Amino acid sequence: xxxxxxxxxxxxxxxxxxxxxxxxxxxxxxxxxxxxxxxxxxxxxxxxxxxxxxxxxxxxxxxxxxxxxxxxxxxxxxxxxxxxxxxxxxxxxxxxxxxxxxxxxxxxxxxxxxxxxxxxxxxxxxxxxxxxxxxxxxxxxxxxxxxxxxxxxxxxxxxxxxxxxxxxxxxxxxxxxxxxxxxxxxxxxxxxxxxxxxxxxxxxxxxxxxxxxxxxxxxxxxxxxxxxxxxxxxxxxxxxxxxxxxxxxxxxxxxxxxxxxxxxxxxxxxxxxxxxxxxxxxxxxxxxxxxxxxxxxxxxxxxxxxxxxxxxxxxxxxxxxxxxxxxxxxxxxxxx
Numbered sequence: 001x002x003x004x005x006x007x008x009x010x011x012x013x014x015x016x017x018x019x020x021x022x023x024x025x026x027x028x029x030x031x032x033x034x035x036x037x038x039x040x041x042x043x044x045x046x047x048x049x050x051x052x053x054x055x056x057x058x059x060x061x062x063x064x065x066x067x068x069x070x071x072x073x074x075x076x077x078x079x080x081x082x083x084x085x086x087x088x089x090x091x092x093x094x095x096x097x098x099x100x101x102x103x104x105x106x107x108x109x110x111x112x113x114x115x116x117x118x119x120x121x122x123x124x125x126x127x128x129x130x131x132x133x134x135x136x137x138x139x140x141x142x143x144x145x146x147x148x149x150x151x152x153x154x155x156x157x158x159x160x161x162x163x164x165x166x167x168x169x170x171x172x173x174x175x176x177x178x179x180x181x182x183x184x185x186x187x188x189x190x191x192x193x194x195x196x197x198x199x200x201x202x203x204x205x206x207x208x209x210x211x212x213x214x215x216x217x218x219x220x221x222x223x224x225x226x227x228x229x230x231x232x233x234x235x236x237x238x239x240x241x242x243x244x245x246x247x248x249x250x251x252x253x254x255x256x257x258x259x260x261x262x263x264x265x266x267x268x269x270x271x272x273x274x275x276x277x278x279x280x281x282x283x284x285x286x287x288x289x290x291x292x293x294x295x296x297x298x299x300x301x302x303x304x305x306x307x308x309x310x311x312x313x314x315x316x317x318x319x320x321x322x323x324x325x326x327x328x329x330x331x332x333x334x335x336x
Contacts, residue, residue, distance in 0.1 A: 028062040031055055039073045044081025049074065057105045065105050068114045075121055088127045092138050095122045099142070103149060110157060116166045119146070123173070136175045143174035151186075158190055164199035168206075180216055183207050188229075195233035198242040205249055226250055227261070234277075235268060244277045248284060255293045258285050276319050279311045283329070308333055 038048045052074040056065050099122050102115050126142050128135040150167045184207050190200035211217045233243035262285050269278035286304045294301040312330045316323045
């Protein structure tokens with residue numbers, strides 16, 4: 001902490017810490033060796049299952065949720081040892097226990113892929129509800145709860161790309177699907193809360209593409225709303241790439257749209273004269289005009305080419321790490 005004087009540990013304290021670390025390492029290595037030996041011997045017992053729980057989640061000192069081999073072994077224990085001797089009710093309870101266990105683990109390790117992967121596996125093995133006319137009751141309740149949990153996690157960290165990817169899996173696989181319009185509203189909420197939420201912008205491209213294809217929304221009017229949303233983001237955070245990439249996805253090759261958006265971006269560049277993203281976007285959009293709407297050799301083509309070359313020269317100075325890329329673009333443009 002600032003303003004707090006640091007105190008040096010005594011030699012005795014350092015020695016004690018080394019001994020504690022040594023003991024933890026010894027315990028970890030012994031537990032790991034035991035688990036891997038049981039895996040090699042195809043031990044599908046409850047005892048082996050409980051040992052994997054300790055290593056992956058519950059041991060107070062030596063948990064390692066990134067040990068994917070142990071996650072694989074845990075699933076094999078369930079499939080080969082525990083599930084065959086369990087009732088559907090017991091299997092459902094076991095899987096929900098694993099979901100609860102990994103929820104606690106994700107609070108500490110939210111970006112460990114193997115935890116999310118195990119949750120997918122658990123969801124995929126929820127059994128049908130026996131003795132009921134509604135055989136999907138367990139699955140439906142579990143998947144709906146799972147969507148609620150992952151959205152709570154995104155409330156805590158709205159840009160966790162693993163959580164977004166997992167959420168897409170849940171949405172695509174749950175027995176009762178959420179409507180695409182509801183999903184569009186969800187991405188709007190996330191984007192308006194944080195314009196730099198790349199995952200929310202990306203999810204929006206997926207939802208809108210589907211809605212446009214299915215006729216769920218009218219393309220022309222929704223495009224206008226999308227441009228208003230993304231322009232708001234661009235003017236608010238001109239240095240952030242998320243909105244610019246979405247803007248490029250939206251723009252297409254229509255001449256009127258390109259000319260209108262070039263004017264918008266130029267207005268922003270006039271305000272933010274060192275904006276790399278403004279310059280790159282202007283080059284991209286002017287190149288689209290050159291390719292699709294300007295006759296070769298025409299005055300407007302010559303003017304647009306010179307404007308692009310000027311911008312590329314400015315980008316070389318502004319973004320020296322990508323200088324060669326801009327030079328190559330300029331050389332290619334001159335050779336056309």
